[in-house]
Amino acid sequence: xPSYTVTVATGSQWFxxxxxxxxxxxxxxxxxxxxxxxxxxxxxxxxxxAVDSYDVTVDEELGDIQLVKIEKRKYWLHDDWYLKYITxxxxxxxxxxxxxxxxxTGEGEIVLRDGRAxxxxxxxxxxxxxxxxxxxxTRQKQYRWMEWxxxxxxxxxxxxxxxxxxxxxxxxxxxxxxxxxYSKAMENLFINRFMHMFQSSWSDFAxxxxxxxxxxxxxxxxxxxxxxxxLMFGYQFLNGCNPVLIQRCKKLPExxxxxxxxxxxxxxxQLTLEQEVEQGNIFIVDFDLLDGIDANKTDxxxxxxxxxxICLLYKNLANKIVPIAIQLNQVPGDENPIFLPxxxxxDWLLAKIWVRSSDFHIHQTITHxxxxxxxxEVLVFGIAMYRHLPAVHPxxxxxVAHVRFTIAxxxxxxxxxxxxxxxxxxxxxxGGGGHVQMVQRAMQDLTYISxxxxxxxxxxxxxxxxxxxxxFYRDDGLLVWEAIKTFTAEVVGIYYKSDQMVVEDQELQDxxxxxxxxxxxxxxxxxxxxxxxxxxxxxxxxxxVIFTASAQxxxxxxxxxxxxxxxxxxxxxxxxxxxxxxxxxxxxQIVDTLPDRGRSCWHLGxxxxxxxxxxxxxxxxxxxxxxxxEKPVKEAIARFHKNLDTIVSxxxxxxxxxKLPYYYLSPDRIPNSVAI
Numbered sequence: 001x002p003s004y005t006v007t008v009a010t011g012s013q014w015f016x017x018x019x020x021x022x023x024x025x026x027x028x029x030x031x032x033x034x035x036x037x038x039x040x041x042x043x044x045x046x047x048x049x050a051v052d053s054y055d056v057t058v059d060e061e062l063g064d065i066q067l068v069k070i071e072k073r074k075y076w077l078h079d080d081w082y083l084k085y086i087t088x089x090x091x092x093x094x095x096x097x098x099x100x101x102x103x104x105t106g107e108g109e110i111v112l113r114d115g116r117a118x119x120x121x122x123x124x125x126x127x128x129x130x131x132x133x134x135x136x137x138t139r140q141k142q143y144r145w146m147e148w149x150x151x152x153x154x155x156x157x158x159x160x161x162x163x164x165x166x167x168x169x170x171x172x173x174x175x176x177x178x179x180x181x182y183s184k185a186m187e188n189l190f191i192n193r194f195m196h197m198f199q200s201s202w203s204d205f206a207x208x209x210x211x212x213x214x215x216x217x218x219x220x221x222x223x224x225x226x227x228x229x230x231l232m233f234g235y236q237f238l239n240g241c242n243p244v245l246i247q248r249c250k251k252l253p254e255x256x257x258x259x260x261x262x263x264x265x266x267x268x269x270q271l272t273l274e275q276e277v278e279q280g281n282i283f284i285v286d287f288d289l290l291d292g293i294d295a296n297k298t299d300x301x302x303x304x305x306x307x308x309x310i311c312l313l314y315k316n317l318a319n320k321i322v323p324i325a326i327q328l329n330q331v332p333g334d335e336n337p338i339f340l341p342x343x344x345x346x347d348w349l350l351a352k353i354w355v356r357s358s359d360f361h362i363h364q365t366i367t368h369x370x371x372x373x374x375x376x377e378v379l380v381f382g383i384a385m386y387r388h389l390p391a392v393h394p395x396x397x398x399x400v401a402h403v404r405f406t407i408a409x410x411x412x413x414x415x416x417x418x419x420x421x422x423x424x425x426x427x428x429x430x431g432g433g434g435h436v437q438m439v440q441r442a443m444q445d446l447t448y449i450s451x452x453x454x455x456x457x458x459x460x461x462x463x464x465x466x467x468x469x470x471x472f473y474r475d476d477g478l479l480v481w482e483a484i485k486t487f488t489a490e491v492v493g494i495y496y497k498s499d500q501m502v503v504e505d506q507e508l509q510d511x512x513x514x515x516x517x518x519x520x521x522x523x524x525x526x527x528x529x530x531x532x533x534x535x536x537x538x539x540x541x542x543x544x545v546i547f548t549a550s551a552q553x554x555x556x557x558x559x560x561x562x563x564x565x566x567x568x569x570x571x572x573x574x575x576x577x578x579x580x581x582x583x584x585x586x587x588x589q590i591v592d593t594l595p596d597r598g599r600s601c602w603h604l605g606x607x608x609x610x611x612x613x614x615x616x617x618x619x620x621x622x623x624x625x626x627x628x629x630e631k632p633v634k635e636a637i638a639r640f641h642k643n644l645d646t647i648v649s650x651x652x653x654x655x656x657x658x659k660l661p662y663y664y665l666s667p668d669r670i671p672n673s674v675a676i
Contacts, residue, residue: 004056005089008038011082011101012049013171018072018081022046024054025069026088027127028062035071046081065090066127068098071109080105080166085626086112099391101400101625103166115629117394117495120507135390136507143386145518148414151440153370153378154518156407160415170408200597204587208567208600219562219660227569230341233352234313234321235470237285239662241559242363243473244371246313246321248461249277249284256310257332258325265342266324268317276314280467283313283321287358289366289441291330296425296432296573302596304429307578309355319469326351328578335580346585353590354578357429357571360564363556364428365435366442369418372553374439375451376403376545376674377410378519388511394495395508397627398488398542402549404618405675427595427602429573446520448527451544453481453552472654473555476665479647480551480620481543483667487640488542492535494632499534508532512541550620554670561611565604571595572603610676620644620670644668 006024010017022045026033038054039045045052068086086098098112111131123129142165146157158164209224226232237246252258252273260273267276276282291308312325326339328351339351378384385403389396418424418435425431430438449455457463457474465475496502503509509531516528532538564570576593579585595603618624621644623637644667655661663669 001057001059002061002091004058004091005053006038006056007051007053007087007089008046009051009084009086010046010048011084013082015048015080016082017048017050018046018079019044020075020079020081021073022081023071023073024056024086025071026056026058026062026065027067027069028065029125030061030063033058033062065096066113066125067131068112069109070100070104070112071107072104073107078106083110085115097626097629099625099627099629101627105166113392115627116392117397117628117630117633118392119394119495119501119505121501121504132390132392136388140387143383145383149436149439151443152436153374153443153520154383155374155377155410155414156383158411161408161411164408164411168403168405168407170405201592201594204591205568207591219559220565222660223563223569224566227566228349228352230322230352231320233323233356235660236356236359236563237283237313238321238468238471239473239660240563241556241664242359242367243471243555244367244456245285245359245362246283246460246462247285248280249282249312250461252277252282253284253286253310255330255332256312256325256327256338258312258327258338262338262340263312263314263324266314266322266340280461281315283315285311285313285355285359287311287355287362288330289438290358290361293430293434293437293441294432295434296429298421298425298432302575304573304575305577306361306429306434306574307354307358309351309358311355315468319467321468323352323355326355328354337580337582339582343582344585346587346590347579347582350579350585350590350593353568353571353594354574356569357574360570360572361428361430361438365430365438367556368553369413369435370439370442370446371451372548372556373406373410373413373674375446376406376549376553378515384511384514384519388507388514390507391627393507394491394628394633395511395542398491399545400627401618401623401625402546402673404673406549406673409675423602423606427572427599427606444525446526448529448544451548451552452540453477453547472662473665476647476651476662477551477555479650480644480665480667480670481547483640483643483647484546484551485539485543486643487636488546489535489539490636490639491633492539492542494630494636496535496538502535502538503531503533508538549673550670551665553674555664557676558611558613558669559664560607564607567600567603568594570607573599612676613671614675618672620667620672622672 004026022038023035024038025035036056040054065088068088070083072081081104083100083102083104085100088096088098090096097115099115100110100112102110104110113128113131120132123132144157145154148155156164161169223232237243258273263273267273269276269281271279273282287308287310290306293306295306296304307328308330310327310330311323313321314324315321324341327336329336339348341348385396385399416422424435462468462471462474512532513530516522516530520526520528529537529541532541571594573595574593575596576589621641628634648666648668651663651666655663
């Protein structure tokens with residue numbers, strides 16, 4: 001009688017093993033086997049991290065094995081089981097791999113196909129077509145769209161983390177609880193003695209060091225020592241944790257009535273302001289999105305305030321970017337003066353602090369939350385991928401590593417962080433609903449082209465390496481983008497031999513359409529494609545997905561402690577309104593405007609916790625789960641690794657001896673997915 005050797009690999013994460021009964025059935029082209037109990041006498045099967053082998057003898061020839069069916073039945077108490085893969089050795093000596101990398105819960109069962117990636121057109125056998133269809137039908141019941149807040153991108157229909165399908169929940173060892181993590185952060189930073197001191201102001205700038213010195217690094221210390229300098233202020237728009245707002249000024253806006261006479265002491269080329277604009281030396285950051293946003297009113301004992309500044313910057317003869325004019329609100333007038341470097345020291349400093357605070361709000365809510373977390377949920381996890389791409393589809397296999405824990409972290413955020421009375425309300429002036437208004441506004445400007453990194457850089461006029469030589473976010477981002485695009489193009493080329501195959505892949509087209517119709521609410525102005533018709537466009541789409549989930553998130557997330565831990569450099573709230581006149585600002589007024597001790601501590605705990613890599617982090621290009629088994633794809637992955645290693649070396653070489661190294665886009669520091 002034919003005999004098969006079945007090798008079963010159990011996951012190594014906590015609680016991955018099981019004591020339940022595990023049964024296996026084989027489905028072949030010539031018949032199906034009986035159900036076999038996988039059990040070895042006097043042996044603890046399916047322990048965490050174990051690889052167990054079993055001999056399975058069948059009554060008759062099964063032909064080519066098409067499916068493996070695994071059933072789990074209760075032994076004593078139900079426990080979930082994480083199955084990595086099954087390898088089958090046939091009576092002929094051939095080995096067939098069946099990747100799984102999924103949890104089997106309760107008295108569950110799972111049916112696996114072999115690891116070769118297949119498009120729907122490749123499946124001609126009825127049982128394989130049926131398996132494909134049933135998998136998607138089951139997934140579409142599990143992964144449903146939901147509107148969390150009007151105007152937001154749609155998200156998964158789950159109120160809390162435990163409502164999620166088990167396969168996309170955090171492993172217990174990687175679970176994220178924001179309340180616990182923030183509290184631990186404040187304990188680690190030795191600042192919990194201040195965390196309840198709301199309404200208690202700091203004495204002066206030096207007093208902020210009481211919550212700073214316990215943990216430090218090169219960049220955050222340098223920020224503390226140089227944050228008042230115009231060069232440091234300008235540098236952050238290029239290489240801080242929000243390097244996406246600055247753009248070349250092509251015409252001075254009417255709402256900022258600045259003149260050459262006002263700024264001539266800052267201009268170094270003996271040109272008028274208009275001539276500097278024409279030569280491309282003037283840049284602008286406009287925080288108009290904050291105009292009219294409601295400030296946090298959740299604490300009746302503390303008034304909190306927002307501004308909507310416009311900041312004009314200048315590229316000096318050393319090619320460094322420095323601020324030359326700041327207007328703190330959008331409508332010009334006598335009570336909205338334009339602050340200048342030539343003004344009194346504290347007038348100019350407070351104006352810059354207001355800009356830094358506004359930058360912090362845009363960074364947290366738009367650059368970070370909306371344009372990486374929520375977009376990754378829509379695009380990568382998007383529910384759309386699980387709803388329309390079966391596990392055997394090559395695009396599912398390509399993207400699944402880049403969705404790891406994304407929906408889990410976003411669900412946790414909706415549950416604890418950005419919800420009503422959530423942690424966001426504790427320290428941020430945009431808490432209490434302002435952050436929701438901001439996302440609703442920003443959704444109007446969220447376009448597909450703005451997620452294409454090279455085009456986004458060009459659209460802001462920031463693409464010239466000669467004109468703007470110190471824009472490391474741009475330089476490193478372009479390298480990583482090209483590496484990802486080369487990789488995705490190779491994978492697309494392996495499975496799609498023509499553009500027509502792309503057009504005819506209905507599962508792919510349904511996936512793209514779902515993102516557009518539900519994720520982006522069918523907005524034509526978003527520019528998100530409703531369908532994809534060429535291999536080149538498919539490669540670009542996949543590059544947007546992977547880059548956003550990995551590199552873009554890394555660039556705007558992991559520098560938060562570096563740039564925001566010195567509170568005056570990134571105040572999460574301001575406790576007095578913007579000044580309406582010059583010559584009246586004092587150091588005491590600035591300190592009383594900055595966050596109190598309690599809010600400072602919550603802020604510091606947040607940026608520290610958000611800047612930490614997870615345990616067992618998987619960085620860009622790391623694919624320990626072998627969903628692909630074909631040699632051409634494995635070779636493409638190896639070339640991808642090589643390209644990324646080259647980029648790591650280039651960035652390390654450039655950073656040598658730099659006082660402010662830029663490493664957020666070094667591939668060895670870019671996690672594969674949005675998971676923090």
